[in-house]
Amino acid sequence: MGLSRALVSSLRWKKRSWKAMIRGRRKRRRGGDDWIAPEIPWEIEIEIEILLRLPAKSLMRFKCVSKLWSCLIHSRYFCNRYLTVASPPQPPNLYMSLVDQLEPARVIVGTRESVLLSLSSSSSTDGAEYLSPDLILAQLGGLHMVVIRGLIFYSVPTEPCSIYNPTTGQFITLAAINPKISAPKGFSKHYSFGYDPVLDQYKVVCTFLIASKKRKRITSSEHWVYTVEAGGSWKRIEFNGPAHCPARPGLCINGVIYYLASTCMSRDIVVSFDVRSEEFNMTQAPDDALPAYGKPVGVGFIEYGGKPAILDHTNLVPMGLVELWVLEDGGKWSKKSLVLKPCQMHLVANNMSLLVHGTTINGEVILAPISFFSPYYILYYDLQNNDLRKVEIRGIPDHWFSKPDMNVLMYLTQLDESESIIHLEI
Known part of the structure; x- marks a missing residue:
């Protein structure tokens, strides 16, 4: 004092x-x-x-x-x-978002149940590692959470996207967009969040798209960008490439947003958006990484060694095999295959479908079961050392497990709270 x-x-x-x-x-x-x-x-x-x-x-x-x-x-x-x-460095927390996904016709904006849990690591008496919530925030959180410099960006279907600062407690909701395109049964939208270190600006990119009835052909798309600042507003930007559907939340690496996207053509693409110049570029995805449209469950889009990468873990559960494609400088792809150690095969022996939820600050891939059950666990896969570990999550409110499994939407992301001092002034 x-x-x-x-x-x-x-x-x-x-x-x-x-x-x-x-x-x-x-x-x-x-x-x-x-x-x-x-x-x-x-x-x-x-x-x-x-x-x-x-x-x-x-x-x-x-x-x-x-x-x-x-x-x-x-x-x-x-x-x-x-x-x-900043010191002393604190161990980063894992944030878990749960959303009660109801039929769209039954949802009134602002009434959907959601919760955001801040999970910290602990150890039991037998030395086993587990995660438990040290903070539970009702009516916060959503899907496709992206963390940049301590700020959590997330969106919820049929509702506007939001940005939350865990340290300052500041929470903002961006204005809705009125797209120029229209369709008899509406359209879908996908968000990405990025930061430009040169101008010290945060920007949100939104892609609207219309697909055919069977949702196998994308007919048109439209792109908007929002600069997060006082008096910020949405503006439409041109994209000269094919209409596409972002298949995963975007990654922001050195001022560039990357995301994997499906097109009406047979091959998928990686789209890059320069946050500062607001220009798009495209790179064809490797043919053997995405052999068929509609294979998003077994494929993740992650940051690996400071570069965007496609992770195919389709054969992780049955065979212990993981394949990684890294986008190198010059637009070339390099491939790496990993085989899980025999002593760790029991960690994936229950034939559970897994979904990639990004990477930790230490570069570990976060894998979580698609089905929501108790006790719930996640897997951390260290691609550099080819090492897999299993961590249980305790303390999740019980009533979430009583909901129908298909209604609960879950997303995970890691945040370094020493970064969240950044003041977001709107």
Whole structure:
């Protein structure tokens, strides 16, 4: 407490210097707006270094100390520095979202039951690892969750998409879109979330599409982008490629969103969207990775070594075989095959269908059973070391297991809470 009072006293004496630092200056250049921080007195630099080493949740509480302190913690300058020096590093939490999927005709917007669980790792008396919720948030969460710099983006069928910051508690819902295309029985939509490190901007991309009655042929698609900022709105962008349906949530790698998509043609594609320039590009998927339309369950789209990759785990359960295609520089694909160790085959011996839920910060692939049952477990597959481990999830509210299995939609993602200090000001 003595340290906090000393810092508050020092901040008040240097109020003008603090405000000058936080406001900063912007210099217009052809490439965009570049942040230029003013010169900071060395005494303030020392105090900033102390604050940078506090846990994120403590900083959120310290916003109440004064307006000055709150302004500093929420400044872009402080947030961007915090991402590089925050300590001590806390183990990332796994977030689990459960949504009660009802018939569309019976759903009223805002009445669908959902819950978001923050799961932390623990160990039992026999040394077995398991996950249990340390936070349960009702009416939050959804499908296709994407985490970027501590922000959770998710969408729910028939409802607008949302962004949630677990540390600050800030929650926003984006405005609805009125697409130009129309169909007698409506259309479907798919979202992607990305971040541009150059302009320090978050953007959401939405794809609307219309398919034939049998949903085997996509007839048309339309693309919109939303810049997450004060006064942000949706705008339509052109795409010169074929109409397509995103088959998986997008990945954002170094300012580029990648997603796997199905087209009306026989071959699938990987679509890339540059968050800064808002331009699309396409790369043909390897023929042997996606041999038939409608094979999304056994195929995942993940980040591997800082590059987008297609993971085919169709034969993991019966044969212990996994195949990985990595998109290398220049648009070429490299293939890697893995065979599960015999001593770990019992982990996948129940013939359960699995779905890929992305990767952890350490690069492990998250695999989870499609059916929702108790006790529920997930698998972590380390592709680098070809190692598989099974972790049980405990503490899920019991009434979720009493729902019809096909009604419960579930999604998992991992979040590093040291990153979620980022202030999302709308």
